Amino acid sequence: MLTYLRRRILSSAIPLLVVVLGVFFLARLTGDPANLYLPLSATQKMREAFSAQHGFDDPLLVQFGDYLAQLAHLDFGESLRTAQPAAEAVLRAFPATLQLAGVTLLLAVAGAVVVGSLAAYRPNSPADRIASFLSSTAASTPDFWFAIMGVLVFAVTLDWLPTSGTVGSAAWVLPVATLLIRPFGVLVQVVRGAMVTALSEPYIKVARSKGAGERRVIFKHALRNAGAPTLTVAGDLAVGLINGAVVVETIFGWPGIGKLMIDSILQRDFAVLQAAVLLTALTIFALNLLIDVCYVLLDPRVRQGAMA
Amino acid sequence: GAAADAGTVQIVLPEEPPTLEPCDASLTATGRVVRSNITEPLAERVPETGELEPKLATGWKRTSPTTWRFTLRKGVTFHDGTAFTAKDAAFSIDRTLDSGIECNVDGYVFGDSRITASAVDATTVEVTSKEPDPILPLRLSFVEMVPTSTDADSRVREPVGTGPYRIEKWNQGINLRLAQYGSYWGKAPDYKTALYTWRAEGSVRAAMVSSGEADVAVGLAPADGAGDHAVEYPNNETSYLRMDADKPPLDDIRVRKAINYAIDKKGLVASVFAGLGKPAGQLVPDGVTGYNPDIKSWPHDMKRAKSLIAAARADGVPVDTKITIIGRNGIYPKAAETMEVVQNELREAGLDVKVKMLDVNAWTEYLLRPFPKDAGPTLLQAQHGNQAGDAAFTMEQIYGSKGAQSSYGTPGLDRRIQRAEHAAGRERQARFAEALAYQSKKVVRDAVLAHMKSIIALAPDVSYKPDSASGDEMHLAEIHPAG
Amino acid sequence: MSTHEKEAGATGRAGLLRLLAADRMATAACAVLLLVGLCAVLGPPLLGDLAREQNLRAVKLRPFSTGEGWEFVLGSDSLGRSVLARLVVAAGTTLSVAVPAVVLSLLIGSVWGMWAGFHRGWRENVSMRIADVILSFPSLLLAVVVLYVFDPSIANLVAVLAIARIPVYLRTARAESAELRGRLFADAARTFGSGNWAIVRRHVAPIVLPTLLTVAAVDFCFVMLTESSLSFLGIGIQPPDVSWGLMVAQGRAELRNAWWTVVFPGLAIIVTTVAMTVLANWARIAGDPAQRWRLTTPKRGRTPRGRGSVPDSAAPPPGRPQPQQTGSRERTAKGTSHGEAPRQEQP
Amino acid sequence: MPDTADTAGTAQTAGTADTVGTADRAGTATGGPLLQARGLTKTFRVPRSASGSTRLHALDGVDLTVRRGETLGLVGESGCGKSTLARVLLMLERPDAGTLRYDGVDPFALRGRSLLAWRRRVQMVFQDPFASLNPRMSAGELIAEPWRSHPDLVPRAERERRVHELLEKVGLRAADARRHPQEFSGGQRQRIGIARALALDPEVIVCDEPVSALDLSVQAQVLNVLTELQAELGVAYVFISHDLPVVRHMADRVAVMYLGRVVESGPAEEVFTAPRHPYTASLLSAAPRPPTAQDDGPSRRIVLFGEVPSPTDPPSGCRFRTRCWKAEQVCATAVPADEPAPDGPQHLAACHLPIQPSDRGGSRAAAHE
Amino acid sequence: MNGQATPGTAAGNGTALEVRDLSVELSTPQGPVRVVRDVGFEVRSGQTLALLGESGCGKSMTAQAVAGLLDPVAEVTDGQVRLQGRDILRLRRSDRRSLAGPELAMVFQDALTALNPVYTVGSQLAEPFRIHERASRRAAKEKAVELMERVGIPEPRLRAKAFPHQFSGGMRQRLLIAMAVALRPSVLLADEPTTALDVTVQAQIMELLAELRRETRMALVLITHDLAVVAEQADQVAVMYSGTIVESGPVAEVFAAPRHPYTRGLLDSVPAGHPRGSVLPSIQGSPPRPAAVPAGCAFRARCPLARDRCATDEPPLTDTGPGRASACHYWKELADA
Ligand SMILES: Nc1ncnc2c1ncn2[C@@H]1O[C@H](COP(=O)(O)OP(=O)(O)OP(=O)(O)O)[C@@H](O)[C@H]1O
Numbered sequence A: 001m002l003t004y005l006r007r008r009i010l011s012s013a014i015p016l017l018v019v020v021l022g023v024f025f026l027a028r029l030t031g032d033p034a035n036l037y038l039p040l041s042a043t044q045k046m047r048e049a050f051s052a053q054h055g056f057d058d059p060l061l062v063q064f065g066d067y068l069a070q071l072a073h074l075d076f077g078e079s080l081r082t083a084q085p086a087a088e089a090v091l092r093a094f095p096a097t098l099q100l101a102g103v104t105l106l107l108a109v110a111g112a113v114v115v116g117s118l119a120a121y122r123p124n125s126p127a128d129r130i131a132s133f134l135s136s137t138a139a140s141t142p143d144f145w146f147a148i149m150g151v152l153v154f155a156v157t158l159d160w161l162p163t164s165g166t167v168g169s170a171a172w173v174l175p176v177a178t179l180l181i182r183p184f185g186v187l188v189q190v191v192r193g194a195m196v197t198a199l200s201e202p203y204i205k206v207a208r209s210k211g212a213g214e215r216r217v218i219f220k221h222a223l224r225n226a227g228a229p230t231l232t233v234a235g236d237l238a239v240g241l242i243n244g245a246v247v248v249e250t251i252f253g254w255p256g257i258g259k260l261m262i263d264s265i266l267q268r269d270f271a272v273l274q275a276a277v278l279l280t281a282l283t284i285f286a287l288n289l290l291i292d293v294c295y296v297l298l299d300p301r302v303r304q305g306a307m308a
Numbered sequence B: 001g002a003a004a005d006a007g008t009v010q011i012v013l014p015e016e017p018p019t020l021e022p023c024d025a026s027l028t029a030t031g032r033v034v035r036s037n038i039t040e041p042l043a044e045r046v047p048e049t050g051e052l053e054p055k056l057a058t059g060w061k062r063t064s065p066t067t068w069r070f071t072l073r074k075g076v077t078f079h080d081g082t083a084f085t086a087k088d089a090a091f092s093i094d095r096t097l098d099s100g101i102e103c104n105v106d107g108y109v110f111g112d113s114r115i116t117a118s119a120v121d122a123t124t125v126e127v128t129s130k131e132p133d134p135i136l137p138l139r140l141s142f143v144e145m146v147p148t149s150t151d152a153d154s155r156v157r158e159p160v161g162t163g164p165y166r167i168e169k170w171n172q173g174i175n176l177r178l179a180q181y182g183s184y185w186g187k188a189p190d191y192k193t194a195l196y197t198w199r200a201e202g203s204v205r206a207a208m209v210s211s212g213e214a215d216v217a218v219g220l221a222p223a224d225g226a227g228d229h230a231v232e233y234p235n236n237e238t239s240y241l242r243m244d245a246d247k248p249p250l251d252d253i254r255v256r257k258a259i260n261y262a263i264d265k266k267g268l269v270a271s272v273f274a275g276l277g278k279p280a281g282q283l284v285p286d287g288v289t290g291y292n293p294d295i296k297s298w299p300h301d302m303k304r305a306k307s308l309i310a311a312a313r314a315d316g317v318p319v320d321t322k323i324t325i326i327g328r329n330g331i332y333p334k335a336a337e338t339m340e341v342v343q344n345e346l347r348e349a350g351l352d353v354k355v356k357m358l359d360v361n362a363w364t365e366y367l368l369r370p371f372p373k374d375a376g377p378t379l380l381q382a383q384h385g386n387q388a389g390d391a392a393f394t395m396e397q398i399y400g401s402k403g404a405q406s407s408y409g410t411p412g413l414d415r416r417i418q419r420a421e422h423a424a425g426r427e428r429q430a431r432f433a434e435a436l437a438y439q440s441k442k443v444v445r446d447a448v449l450a451h452m453k454s455i456i457a458l459a460p461d462v463s464y465k466p467d468s469a470s471g472d473e474m475h476l477a478e479i480h481p482a483g
Numbered sequence C: 001m002s003t004h005e006k007e008a009g010a011t012g013r014a015g016l017l018r019l020l021a022a023d024r025m026a027t028a029a030c031a032v033l034l035l036v037g038l039c040a041v042l043g044p045p046l047l048g049d050l051a052r053e054q055n056l057r058a059v060k061l062r063p064f065s066t067g068e069g070w071e072f073v074l075g076s077d078s079l080g081r082s083v084l085a086r087l088v089v090a091a092g093t094t095l096s097v098a099v100p101a102v103v104l105s106l107l108i109g110s111v112w113g114m115w116a117g118f119h120r121g122w123r124e125n126v127s128m129r130i131a132d133v134i135l136s137f138p139s140l141l142l143a144v145v146v147l148y149v150f151d152p153s154i155a156n157l158v159a160v161l162a163i164a165r166i167p168v169y170l171r172t173a174r175a176e177s178a179e180l181r182g183r184l185f186a187d188a189a190r191t192f193g194s195g196n197w198a199i200v201r202r203h204v205a206p207i208v209l210p211t212l213l214t215v216a217a218v219d220f221c222f223v224m225l226t227e228s229s230l231s232f233l234g235i236g237i238q239p240p241d242v243s244w245g246l247m248v249a250q251g252r253a254e255l256r257n258a259w260w261t262v263v264f265p266g267l268a269i270i271v272t273t274v275a276m277t278v279l280a281n282w283a284r285i286a287g288d289p290a291q292r293w294r295l296t297t298p299k300r301g302r303t304p305r306g307r308g309s310v311p312d313s314a315a316p317p318p319g320r321p322q323p324q325q326t327g328s329r330e331r332t333a334k335g336t337s338h339g340e341a342p343r344q345e346q347p
Numbered sequence D: 001m002p003d004t005a006d007t008a009g010t011a012q013t014a015g016t017a018d019t020v021g022t023a024d025r026a027g028t029a030t031g032g033p034l035l036q037a038r039g040l041t042k043t044f045r046v047p048r049s050a051s052g053s054t055r056l057h058a059l060d061g062v063d064l065t066v067r068r069g070e071t072l073g074l075v076g077e078s079g080c081g082k083s084t085l086a087r088v089l090l091m092l093e094r095p096d097a098g099t100l101r102y103d104g105v106d107p108f109a110l111r112g113r114s115l116l117a118w119r120r121r122v123q124m125v126f127q128d129p130f131a132s133l134n135p136r137m138s139a140g141e142l143i144a145e146p147w148r149s150h151p152d153l154v155p156r157a158e159r160e161r162r163v164h165e166l167l168e169k170v171g172l173r174a175a176d177a178r179r180h181p182q183e184f185s186g187g188q189r190q191r192i193g194i195a196r197a198l199a200l201d202p203e204v205i206v207c208d209e210p211v212s213a214l215d216l217s218v219q220a221q222v223l224n225v226l227t228e229l230q231a232e233l234g235v236a237y238v239f240i241s242h243d244l245p246v247v248r249h250m251a252d253r254v255a256v257m258y259l260g261r262v263v264e265s266g267p268a269e270e271v272f273t274a275p276r277h278p279y280t281a282s283l284l285s286a287a288p289r290p291p292t293a294q295d296d297g298p299s300r301r302i303v304l305f306g307e308v309p310s311p312t313d314p315p316s317g318c319r320f321r322t323r324c325w326k327a328e329q330v331c332a333t334a335v336p337a338d339e340p341a342p343d344g345p346q347h348l349a350a351c352h353l354p355i356q357p358s359d360r361g362g363s364r365a366a367a368h369e
Numbered sequence E: 001m002n003g004q005a006t007p008g009t010a011a012g013n014g015t016a017l018e019v020r021d022l023s024v025e026l027s028t029p030q031g032p033v034r035v036v037r038d039v040g041f042e043v044r045s046g047q048t049l050a051l052l053g054e055s056g057c058g059k060s061m062t063a064q065a066v067a068g069l070l071d072p073v074a075e076v077t078d079g080q081v082r083l084q085g086r087d088i089l090r091l092r093r094s095d096r097r098s099l100a101g102p103e104l105a106m107v108f109q110d111a112l113t114a115l116n117p118v119y120t121v122g123s124q125l126a127e128p129f130r131i132h133e134r135a136s137r138r139a140a141k142e143k144a145v146e147l148m149e150r151v152g153i154p155e156p157r158l159r160a161k162a163f164p165h166q167f168s169g170g171m172r173q174r175l176l177i178a179m180a181v182a183l184r185p186s187v188l189l190a191d192e193p194t195t196a197l198d199v200t201v202q203a204q205i206m207e208l209l210a211e212l213r214r215e216t217r218m219a220l221v222l223i224t225h226d227l228a229v230v231a232e233q234a235d236q237v238a239v240m241y242s243g244t245i246v247e248s249g250p251v252a253e254v255f256a257a258p259r260h261p262y263t264r265g266l267l268d269s270v271p272a273g274h275p276r277g278s279v280l281p282s283i284q285g286s287p288p289r290p291a292a293v294p295a296g297c298a299f300r301a302r303c304p305l306a307r308d309r310c311a312t313d314e315p316p317l318t319d320t321g322p323g324r325a326s327a328c329h330y331w332k333e334l335a336d337a
């Protein structure tokens, strides 16, 4: 197991470098940030001074070398926009995203497990058909619709919830609900499919023959076997959430990494972009690793393969 | 809203200020929080009258064509307790205009002009410019005063100023709280504290006022649904289409005129802008030095437009060349729709027009010199705001043949602008007005659309009268509890 | 004899149609997609002008109000254009972006994934890491790069969208093919001397693709919405062309006062996606002879009781796949299918 | 194409039960064995076991000879390596050591066209008729599949007719070509597998437990098909099964495997009536008596104790010694060599203490408790 | 099969399980299909009844119907299942569940998939004790280890922590049996417990079952299609064909002189006893699909004795002698032959 982990971590180093390299060079293909950071009437001299100050006048390779050297000292550069260390901005935004993503994922998985399991319990029953239909609708609902309607209904008309913001637990409801809807829809379908499979396996009958109650049968015997596909898809969804929930962050003023990343792309704030991508890439790689470890914990058969 | 009772006014902005650095105060996002709330300039322009009113300077005098002398207010202290002196003033001016920190204001109001400041005595500052500058005090009204203890080599995020409010806590990403400065030299404002939050979505900002989460919401569009809370105000901005007048077929003035006739500005304002604006014929609105009340919005006259184009065609002007409208998403509400309307009308007039909507940075490439090559004839969707209230901040840049944002100019226009810039007082007004009239009759480089308005939403328990500067600076002192 | 002849015929085209007709949901889905396709093809030539025709004096007409003419049954937008006409015309643009994007990513991702999974070893590892790289790379950056380096065009938009979605298919296809390569029928094909690609084509692809199809169906919605957000950067759809995504995004501000300009295109996206999902699920079942029976609705009195020698044998219980031990750390084949994956006992 | 027909022709003349029965061990009757394996060894990498070994010895020096037209039965308990051997014979696995000669040629050395040509000559019927037929393909497609890799063998226009022919040959109907595997019973599927193996006119068919998934009446049908085909086409079979009566019914010669090794081999009758290796004896005795069987084997059951040792840690010396009631010191130290039986030179057993005809009765008693 | 011939002697005489007129219907796209038709049998404590029949004839369905473990698609439409005289089909779900394990247990056909792959075998073996005896985790584990020892798994304490895939097929089957007999049920239904296994392991398992039966006087219903196993293990045999019982009686008698052509055909197709390489007699054709069982005798299409009457009258299962019954119009011809 340990060797496996070590190998996986090592094999992730190169792709990580590729990401850093790619972001660095591609970002610099997207035009001169001076346009954005200098006043429209800025003189050529001011532009040159700007380039010199931020090192944009060096050849790209030199810039990249400098960047790597900085990285080695854990210096991620300075934001053009806020003149703050990029790492600071990214580290501030990231927990907000992680919290939101974590809560959302937890709820989506828990909800999908319950709904999907119940739907799978009697395949093709009316309840199942309704669940399937609603979940595929949920999976294809434009999220900002949901968000804005949520604000109008629950904050303005009913005044039950705050419109936005991060203060207080009530403020979580709408962002989480918005973020939840698509993953939930997708996951319900996955859980349902996996549970239909698991519930038709012979060991389910064996459990019943031992006198196990239905709850035990569904949630102990079948569910864990339906875990792998659920985990895979949840992992893919989590990657999306880590990359940021731009719509939610924009509408609800949630200070997360998604909006930060988009803003830094649009604002050509290279240092912040690079730091943000590096951090999210690291997280995504770690997440993938975690998922692989979860497979192992979930299914002992995998354990054998993993350690071989 | 429960907010005002606690002595707090809650303001929701479209975006978080990237920094509160006073020398970046010409950035809207920064300026509307900082200016005259946290820091103050020597003098301040009154939007209604266009006059300069004393702030940290009690008076100023032109002592020579290139020198101005400012007398400073006594008894002013910074938030850190130190007294405001001429040294601070000179330092602030130097820091803004002559340091390595690339101040936004520097480029914005001063351009190439080189200025030095020195303290004559504790309450007198002398400012010298290389060239004679009749509006130097106006320019200096954009320089916020900071103590000498401020870092001169790099930007500060949270400045110390002399304003009625000091920064209490900035939870980055979440909110910014200002608290009254107890030893403020002037009249204490009504609210003890001000809490800024930011939401990018207009409808959410409007909803926050409706639901009582905010007292003031800034930068709304009609569709955002502020309803009864909405207060409209002219925001100093003018929307226009810039033409590539040196590329055929736009190099023919008939075509340019036709474009102006073809666009139904009234209809546009009434429907697309939902009444939020005023059809315009020149780039500066009323109140700006140089505004020419005689220039009227071009009438909508499709017949004339068609005949002008026919005439041009008859003379061999390649009117069938594809013209590209370079639009910028979000430049004002319904930017894309506006361009669709324009496109539709120009097509009807007989031109071949396509629309390309870009993001800010890509659009900026077209806005600023050097322009992208191979772009073909373009119409650029643009908007101009003259915060400073003087046409000088408009003309050179936009209409001068070398202006950074200028696609085309004529020697005649250049001459008129030059002359206006060196004039002062009434003469200045007249000369700029003349230059504008010349542009609109003889050059016709633009199709000016409208003087724009904006919407601010106010909760019932606050009162505030927005003025044309409210988009760029919002004085907390002018916000009062209602009733 | 004849009964089973009939059933055997179910593989034919007519049989498929009959199967389709038997499933009401799938029939409805098919009708929806046909309608969308028809709109896409006929919409621009028939309603193109109507969709562009502005009337600044009749903006934001409410839907279902009578007396404005048929073209305004769904109301008009803020430029007074017929929402209905725009909706119809937008179908073409939408499909011309979303379909190539989804199909491209599906094709590239699945072929690559099948190849990687089939060969295992370093090819698989490298492919998975590449997928990780793409996944952790902000696709918006790619879009901005395209905007700056290349000409903004629909083709580039499609490329950006396709690249960003490749990993999804890559991962699923790899997992499935890694599992399938060990199946006995793949071995059997080897004993005839079939090459690797032949095995992938004949034995892996037909099983992997249906699963990927269901993923693609849901992805369709994702691509449509992403497309609209990218048009704001200036790559892709530009006015007066219009796509559903663009309508939804532009109308987003109007949700409070002209809901119909947003809700109808949004519904179009949802309905199309749901229809695709339903149809993909149907196709998966219909394409699998072992599942096909599920689609035939009960028809009373069809059982030919009393007929002499009915040669059809009782279908024996299905072979139960043995737990896969080798390489099982890979995600389960069914894992990434976004739909149901029933592998039930059946007659 | 003509080349295959030729070999099939030769096989036909040689392939009767009688000739094989008397032919000597080297197979000189027809100028050399069709298939000869020497010392085949195959290990798999597996997760570390209790003893720390990571190699599973699936095959450990297996010798095997198959002559034209004969049936070689291969028996042994689950996991002893029968399927692995079959896969090696079909080049689905590459052995770690040992040689395989097919008509004197090493197939592993073949490439390209010659490899493809070789593929035609050896075919396999898989153990699991459920998993070895792609559920998405119809019976016709399945049977025609080999021709897609060998397009020259049967012209495209001929294929449908030929599929029908093959279907009928294995006792199915031409109309069945359009049905899918899951519409067939297990026995019918196995017949599809056989038809597919026949599609390339092979000389040898390796049948890996072709009937173990079937019930009695179907089993009889499949066995009949196989016998008929041999008589008709002269193919040779490697017939793998753990069902002794079935092997006994089918095989000319048998080889008994235990933990990756062949422990006993020889003419079927000799091995079944006079087993020399204790494992063979226990295997024979463990099989339940069929209700109609004549009483010709040991009547009392030898129940072996203990589990089959793990192939990752096989016992030293004789692999069977841990469960053998006759085991002595020598069994743990020396690997027993093949010894011919006194009464039959082709009947070989790898045992230090082979069962003598005289001590059969006594050993049973000893074994039982 | 005494019960069949002389009903009434049931309970007192140690009849552990009695099944009467059991019918099971499957709902299929083509409508309901009866896959088990009026099946009846009886087993006494300590005895073994073999249920014989070819693949798909409804053996597993019957057993699962008895155990109450049918798939949702299947449903018992008729009949009684008396366990120690109590009709368990009429019980409430929870009552029925409390019988599953201590009274009635089942060993499933497919040992490879009948154990939950994600839990240790120890915890799965402990489950009956946890459910029915509310034993503590520790105590249940302890009992599980004892059970493993009982069914001959070496080093049980260590192996209890292992997962199913780490066991060979034979061991898994033993674990399943251990799980079934954990609470010493009075009736055990064993559905092809050895089909997947090879002879040496099969012998071990059969030995184990026989031992348990002797020790606890458990009644065993052994489902199989292996005639040899039946001959060795069972006291009574019931032969099923196409969802119904076509012949029943004491094993030795039935095998010696079958009274149904299907039984006869089965016995004939055993390879042993036929010369090597000879053509084996086999029953031509294949059984009808459950959805399309023809009227009259289901076996008629494959039957050498079939006549016109067989196409119209379905032969009932009738007594053909003490403890024997056959469902053939012409059984006498076979008996006489
Ligand atoms: N690919 C593989 N990787 C690891 N071990 C393997 C592999 N294939 C087979 N084995 C192991 O090799 C040994 C021999 O397996 P094989 O399938 O040849 O046995 P068999 O005699 O055919 O058994 P059965 O009668 O159950 O089919 C077994 O212990 C098996 O677990």
Ligand SMILES: Nc1ncnc2c1ncn2[C@@H]1O[C@H](COP(=O)(O)OP(=O)(O)OP(=O)(O)O)[C@@H](O)[C@H]1O
Pocket (backbone or CB within 6 Å): C314, C315, C316, C317, C345, C346, C347, E026, E035, E053, E054, E055, E056, E057, E058, E059, E060, E061, E062, E071, E073, E109, E225, E290
């Ligand atoms: N879930 C199901 N859905 C539909 N039909 C089924 C289902 N389970 C079983 N059948 C059918 O019901 C009939 C009886 O099946 P059953 O499993 O009882 O047969 P069996 O006698 O146990 O066969 P085997 O010896 O193969 O186990 C078969 O024709 C089978 O195809």
Ligand SMILES: [Mg+2]
Pocket (backbone or CB within 6 Å): D082, D083, D084, D127, D208, D209
């Ligand atoms: Mg095998």
Ligand SMILES: [Mg+2]
Pocket (backbone or CB within 6 Å): E059, E060, E061, E109, E191, E192
């Ligand atoms: Mg069964």
